[in-house]
Amino acid sequence: MTPQGRPAFWIGGAVLLAVLPWIPGLQSDFGRSLLSQMGIAAVFALSYNLLLGQTGLLSFGHAVYFGLGGYAAIHLLRAVNAGLPIPLPLVPLAGAVGGLAFGIVLGALTTRRAGTIFALISLGVGELVHATSLMLPSFFGGEEGVTASRTKAPAFFGLDFGSQVEVYYVIAAWLFVAALLMYAFMRTPVGRLCNAVRDNPERVEFIGYNPQRVRFIAFSVAAAFAGLAGGLHAINYEIVAAEAVSDTRSGAVLLMVYIGGVGHFIGAILGAVAITWLQVSLSDYTTAWLLYLGLLFMGIVVYVPGGLAGLLMMHLAALRARAMAPIARSYLLAAAPALALTLGAVTLIEIAYRRSTQPEAGALMKLFWIPMDTATPWPWLGAASLALAGYALLRVVGPRVAEAWRRAGEEIHARG
Amino acid sequence: MAETIAVAEPRSAPAAGPAVPCALELTDVHKSFGATPIIRGVSLAIARGERHAIIGPNGAGKSTLFNLVSGRIAPTRGSIRLDGEEIAGKRAFRIARRGLARSFQVTNIFPRLTVHENIRCGVLWSLGYRYDFLRRVDRLRDANEAADRTLEQIRLTARRDTPAGVLTYAEQRALEIGITVAGGAKLILLDEPTAGMSRHETENAVELIRSVTHDRTLVMVEHDMGVVFDLADRISVLVYGQVIATDVPARIHDDEAVRSAYLGDSDA
Ligand SMILES: Nc1ncnc2c1ncn2[C@@H]1O[C@H](COP(=O)(O)OP(=O)(O)O)[C@@H](O)[C@H]1O
Ligand SMILES: [Mg+2]
Numbered sequence: 090m091t092p093q094g095r096p097a098f099w100i101g102g103a104v105l106l107a108v109l110p111w112i113p114g115l116q117s118d119f120g121r122s123l124l125s126q127m128g129i130a131a132v133f134a135l136s137y138n139l140l141l142g143q144t145g146l147l148s149f150g151h152a153v154y155f156g157l158g159g160y161a162a163i164h165l166l167r168a169v170n171a172g173l174p175i176p177l178p179l180v181p182l183a184g185a186v187g188g189l190a191f192g193i194v195l196g197a198l199t200t201r202r203a204g205t206i207f208a209l210i211s212l213g214v215g216e217l218v219h220a221t222s223l224m225l226p227s228f229f230g231g232e233e234g235v236t237a238s239r240t241k242a243p244a245f246f247g248l249d250f251g252s253q254v255e256v257y258y259v260i261a262a263w264l265f266v267a268a269l270l271m272y273a274f275m276r277t278p279v280g281r282l283c284n285a286v287r288d289n290p291e292r293v294e295f296i297g298y299n300p301q302r303v304r305f306i307a308f309s310v311a312a313a314f315a316g317l318a319g320g321l322h323a324i325n326y327e328i329v330a331a332e333a334v335s336d337t338r339s340g341a342v343l344l345m346v347y348i349g350g351v352g353h354f355i356g357a358i359l360g361a362v363a364i365t366w367l368q369v370s371l372s373d374y375t376t377a378w379l380l381y382l383g384l385l386f387m388g389i390v391v392y393v394p395g396g397l398a399g400l401l402m403m404h405l406a407a408l409r410a411r412a413m414a415p416i417a418r419s420y421l422l423a424a425a426p427a428l429a430l431t432l433g434a435v436t437l438i439e440i441a442y443r444r445s446t447q448p449e450a451g452a453l454m455k456l457f458w459i460p461m462d463t464a465t466p467w468p469w470l471g472a473a474s475l476a477l478a479g480y481a482l483l484r485v486v487g488p489r490v491a492e493a494w495r496r497a498g499e500e501i502h503a504r505g
Numbered sequence: 506m507a508e509t510i511a512v513a514e515p516r517s518a519p520a521a522g523p524a525v526p527c528a529l530e531l532t533d534v535h536k537s538f539g540a541t542p543i544i545r546g547v548s549l550a551i552a553r554g555e556r557h558a559i560i561g562p563n564g565a566g567k568s569t570l571f572n573l574v575s576g577r578i579a580p581t582r583g584s585i586r587l588d589g590e591e592i593a594g595k596r597a598f599r600i601a602r603r604g605l606a607r608s609f610q611v612t613n614i615f616p617r618l619t620v621h622e623n624i625r626c627g628v629l630w631s632l633g634y635r636y637d638f639l640r641r642v643d644r645l646r647d648a649n650e651a652a653d654r655t656l657e658q659i660r661l662t663a664r665r666d667t668p669a670g671v672l673t674y675a676e677q678r679a680l681e682i683g684i685t686v687a688g689g690a691k692l693i694l695l696d697e698p699t700a701g702m703s704r705h706e707t708e709n710a711v712e713l714i715r716s717v718t719h720d721r722t723l724v725m726v727e728h729d730m731g732v733v734f735d736l737a738d739r740i741s742v743l744v745y746g747q748v749i750a751t752d753v754p755a756r757i758h759d760d761e762a763v764r765s766a767y768l769g770d771s772d773a
Contacts, residue, residue: 277638278629278645281618285626288615294597295575295607296688297630306636 093272093354102268106261110254121253123369128260129321130361132267134345135354136314139271141343142352143280144307145287146200147208150215151315151342153195154188156334157218158316160229161187162323166237176245178259181320188316189309196308201301203290215336222331234330237323250324260321267314272354274310283307341368344382348389350396359397377442403494410504412497419486419493426482432457433476440468526589528553528692528722529574534583534593536566536573536746543569544580545746553691556723558733561743562766567726568610570743571694574724575607576600587692602630606690610697610726612677614684616670620661623669623680624687625652631688651687658717659683660709675706679713686717693718695725699732711735734758742766 092098106128110121133155140146162184169175199210222229229235239250248255274280282303285293290300323329332338341364349360364382371378389396395403407413436456440463443454452464461468529551536544543566551557559567572578574585576597585593592600606627615623625642628651634640643649656662659679664672669680682698698714699707711732714723727733733740734754741751742763750763757763 273641274638276641276643278634278640278642278648279636279638281622281626281642282629282636284618284622285615288617289613291577292609292613292615292684293626294577295601296627296684297598297601298636299596299598302636306638310638 091354099265099269103265106265109261110257118253121257123365125253125257125260125325126369127362127365128257128264129318129325130342130345130365131358132264132321133315133318133342134349134357134361135268135271136311136318137342137346138352138354138357139274139283139307139311139314141346142357143275143287144283144304145290146203146304146308147343148211148339149208149336149343150211150213150218150339151311152334152336152338153215153218154192154312154315155319155322155338155342156222156329156331157191157319158184158188159319159323159329159333160222160235161316162320163235163237163327163329164228166239166242166323166327167235169243170237170241174243177239177242177250177324178245178262180239180242180324181259181263181317184320184323185313185317188319189313192309192312192316196305196312200304200308203286203300203304212336215334215339218334219331219336222334229331230329232331234328234332236328239324239327256325260325263317263321267317268358271310271314275354279303279306344386348386348396350398350400351394353396353398353402355401356396356398359401363397375439375442376446377438380438380442406501407494407497410497410501412500416490416493416497419490423483423486423490426479426486428479429475430479430483433472433474433479436468436472437476440472525553526586527551528555528588529724530584530586530589531574532584532586534570534573534585535581536569536578537581543746544573547583547743547746547748549741549748549751551722551724553722554720556718556736556738557725558737558740559724559726559743560728560730560733560740565743566746567743568696571607571696571724571726574600575605575694601688601690604691605694606685606688606692607694608681608685608696608698610700612674612681614669614677614680617668619666620669620672620680621649621652621656621665624655624683625649627684627687628652628655628689631690651689655683655687655717658686659713675702678702678706679710682710682713682717690721692722692724695723695727697726697728699727699729707732 109115109124114120115124133151137148137151140148140151162180165173165175165183166180169177169180195214199207199214202210223231239256242250250256250259275283282293282298285298286300286303293300293303319329319333322333345360345364346357347360348363349358350356367378367382367385371381375381393400404413407416439456440454440461443450444452444463452462454461454463463469527550529549531547531549534544534547535542547570559570561567569578573580573593576592576595576599579594583593584591587600587603587605590603592603615626618626625648628648632645632648632651634645634648653662653665656665659682661676661679661683664676669677672680678698678701682695685695686693695714699710702710707729714725714736723736725736737754739751740754740757741748742757743749744766749766750757750760752760
């Protein structure tokens with residue numbers, strides 16, 4: 090049974106969402122803001138998983154529904170600011186309605202085809218909507234976007250949502266509800282038909298279903314939840330700008346779902362958490378963070394098709410079968426070479442990046458607490474040999490890890 | 506045509522007279538791919554309850570004929586009637602909803618769904634669930650029980666919760682038939698159901714086909730003459746896009762034109 094099939098998953102999830110903003114390290118405004126962003130990303134990624142993971146629709150323009158939902162919510166919030174008596178926690182619903190409406194209109198056009206054609210059309214629609222958002226400043230607010238205030242709303246059980254933690258709980262509550270609804274959707278007849286369409290759209294026609302209709306339903310539902318995420322974004326930032334419908338955001342959600350594990354329910358959540366964390370934290374340390382994100386993405390796609398969730402499930406299965414010890418031993422062997430390869434590669438990337446993007450910063454720099462002069466060949470040679478040595482050793486140790494996993498696989502199989 | 510001929514097997518007695526429409530009736534059906542004619546004027550009438558086999562050399566157009574009837578492709582011209590109603594050129598899912606189900610020569614299943622889910626997908630529409638997104642599919646008793654019954658029939662109960670993609674070839678062929686028959690369609694088309702099976706597996710498949718089609722109409726394309734002569738009430742021989750003979754098995758077996766065109770001298 091999948092983790093999300095157990096009630097404990099949902100109870101544990103609710104408890105976790107409740108206590109997270111009080112955990113040391115996340116207790117700060119920064120931590121709570123990070124958690125809020127992760128929650129928004131998780132709703133968005135779960136909606137994308139509905140498309141890609143469950144229905145097999147690769148979209149390059151899913152941010153369209155996130156952003157248009159966001160605009161719907163921010164305009165509603167402006168109306169609330171002007172006196173419309175709607176409590177703030179309900180404002181994100183306008184995002185869901187907006188996402189659904191645009192999902193129905195644009196989905197009717199785009200889901201007639203699947204595969205590459207669908208992917209290309211989604212890219213085109215994304216560009217179209219992004220361009221439109223810059224051309225219609227009265228609704229989209231141009232580059233600066235549309236702003237509103239979440240505190241100028243009717244009081245909700247005495248809360249005015251002035252503090253980050255109050256907004257976090259709104260986001261967490263919607264995340265919980267949205268996750269539960271999307272999970273429930275996948276277990277309805279039409280949800281299973283989505284999987285069937287993903288696996289083999291042609292055969293679906295011969296059991297009485299129109300695969301275009303199934304895709305359209307999945308697309309509309311995914312657009313509604315993307316819009317909800319956009320609505321949460323609107324109340325969290327109190328601003329929605331053209332960036333919300335951009336291809337960058339469409340690309341980010343694709344990365345989240347791939348890195349988390351396509352088709353895994355928890356994968357979308359893991360991917361959203363990981364990518365948001367990288368976006369927020371890694372970008373503090375290095376300007377090359379996008380490059381690392383790209384490398385991570387490539388590594389996952391090539392070596393770990395199941396993504397983070399796939400890795401997690403493998404290890405849980407090995408643990409349950411009590412087959413983890415030999416695997417852990419092989420990991421210990423591989424740890425040093427992997428660390429050497431990483432350190433060497435990161436050093437090379439950092440000095441190359443610094444030299445090419447910030448030549449004015451000079452040749453002297455400090456990396457991993459080691460001062461180095463990048464005008465001399467020594468840092469380059471040192472880093473390159475470290476990386477090469479790590480790589481060579483990994484080639485030797487790697488098969489041991491694979492062998493440990495193969496044995497564990499037999500063990501798991503034998504135990505059913 | 507063959508309706509007037511006395512038939513060896515009692516259960517088949519094809520309905521005579523115009524009052525009862527045929528289960529399936531093709532009239533002068535043509536199909537060309539580009540300029541190449543593949544189906545060249547096929548007319549065929551299959552009675553309700555009949556088990557009909559279509560035989561013919563490779564490339565004769567047997568699978569293409571199934572594709573035309575099941576709506577995978579549209580005929581260039583001609584009429585195809587299912588229970589008297591015109592279906593030529595309609596989309597496959599509309600034809601399926603009228604009670605026609607087909608299997609494929611090349612296995613065509615849902616590899617990442619479990620065996621049980623594969624079959625359950627095949628019964629959902631016929632049980633009236635349509636595009637339902639308010640009920641839990643695991644709680645639909647009729648759909649789950651129908652799927653489990655079919656699993657019994659195709660002897661895959663032990664593999665119920667296995668992803669269909671990891672089944673053996675023979676198991677996938679059985680599942681292919683299971684998905685096709687599970688929805689209770691009144692007309693079943695099977696395209697080479699026993700292709701690639703061992704002797705033993707073929708015998709099982711014949712029993713399976715016999716039991717799941719006992720109160721339905723069956724049209725099958727089949728290369729194994731043992732299977733054909735065992736199951737079919739009547740046989741049509743398709744050669745180069747034309748039906749050169751339709752008759753009961755015994756007469757097809759003795760037909761000179763058929764022997765020279767298809768069965769060859771080596772055939773027993
Ligand atoms: N979609 C198609 N496009 C072009 N040619 C096709 C197509 N489908 C079948 N054919 C051609 O039609 C002929 C009959 O094929 P088919 O119906 O599969 O034969 P059979 O099932 O009797 O072996 C073959 O020559 C095949 O190449
Ligand atoms: Mg064929």
